[in-house]
Amino acid sequence: MSIKVVEWSTGYLGRMAVEAIEARPELELVGVFVSDPAKVGVDAGRLAGMDRDLGVVATDDRAALLALSPDVVVYTAETETRFMGAIEDFTEFLRAGIDVVASGPVLLQYPHGTLPEEMIDALAAAGRDGGATLHVNGIDPGFANDVLPLVMTSLSRRIDLIRVGEIADYSVYHQGETMRRLFGFGRTMDTLPPLLRPGMLAAGWGSVVRQLAAALEVTLDEPLIERHERLPADRDLSLLACEVPAGTQAALRFEVVGQVDGEDRIVLEHVTRTAVDQAPDWPRPDHGDGCYRIEIQGEPTMRVEFTHHAEHGDHNESGMLVTAMRLVNAVEAVVAADPGLVYAKDLPMITGRGLMKR
Known part of the structure; x- marks a missing residue:
């Protein structure tokens, strides 16, 4: 039926x-x-x-x-x-x-x-x-940072730290309102974007940290910890979604952290660039221009990178596709x-x- x-x-x-x-x-x-x-x-x-x-x-x-x-x-x-x-x-x-x-x-x-x-x-x-x-x-928050890491923990004898997140090139991301207004790309460095106001990162991605903790029966310290770092553009950039003049925000890295007794235990991280040569000391994918990365420190220590692309190579299209497929399936x-x-x-x-x- x-x-x-x-x-x-x-x-x-x-x-x-x-x-x-x-x-x-x-x-x-x-x-x-x-x-x-x-x-x-x-x-x-x-x-x-x-x-x-x-x-x-x-x-x-x-x-x-x-x-x-x-x-x-x-x-x-x-x-x-x-x-x-x-x-x-x-x-x-x-x-x-x-x-x-x-x-x-x-x-x-x-x-x-x-x-x-x-x-x-x-x-x-x-x-x-x-x-x-x-x-x-969805896919993030969703499969890439809840289902996939939890499946990996089935291989663990001891878990010290779980780090999940996205490393992405947003230069071809097509959501202009999200890019400029929410994330702050192309806006002056003295303008704090809404995403980085106290409590906003935890509101958006804290569910990931708390679901992992609940699944692993871990009681976290409250509140969750928020960390971020921003970098300006060293030149004018023309993105699919918006313009990023030199000196305005061009790269963003943030973490939402669940601690136990003041020690990081579950970390949701996003590393977002708008040009591939930005922030060379920040995490980079092992292959390609973007990935979801899951790292589990413990015994054993494990790392998986999950990438996707559509038939014609567009990872933005495939990002929407995997989200839709997770729902329907x-x-x-x-x-x-x-x-x-x-x-x-x-x-x-x-x-x-x-x-x-x-």
Whole structure:
């Protein structure tokens, strides 16, 4: 019996999700939500760029989609600037008995210690009341810094330190608002970007640190530690998303650290450059221009670098693709999970079953 799926939004990530839902043998796409009036009435296959019809037309009628009684909503709508709107959506779906697999808000990847417990409890209660489950995940925060490191710890006899994170070239990253306003690239060095205000890094990535700690049954010191370092551009740079004049912020390195008795134990790190020759003393990938790196110090000491690229070599496109695939490929496991909130540490192994075709 197939799992009936509604895809919620057809932005860059949502279009990939539509095609992925169509590819999975156990999933049946029954509806697509769009917010752009120009997309209403357009077949989902055309919206996904598949050059064929899937027989499912997009709509902005929420009630009509819920009336389809889908088993699950794959939710790829933008959430970081409409956090409470997303919470309201999730609550409505859960109370209607519809499971939700979502790419954000990233705080919900593992919200304990970041969000008020009463807000978490309300979402979990909505799921229990409706008999439905919510799972939020992606690639970062997500698979690269929760599932992958936890799998590696199964090889450990002793764990002294876990360091996970991203080393990336953002010169071809296409999110201008994120690059300039949130990260501060291209802005003066005396302007502190919102991302680096006290508590913001822990709010965005602390869920990674806390989920790893919970999975390993480690009690962390509170609050989490935030560290950052910024470097200016030594020349004018023209990026895909914005301009970076000489002297303005061009590179950023930050850490969110979970300590035990004042000693670093779990570290989430991001190393972000906008030119390959910047910050030569900062960590670099062993190969290529970007990676997710997992390092476990202990017995034994281990390191893995995870890289990806699309068919035509674009790592930005493949970054979106792996995020969409993690969501869609997790649907079956989330549907089978107990009602409430389910986290990556609690899900069974998720594979690409059925995707190896002739």
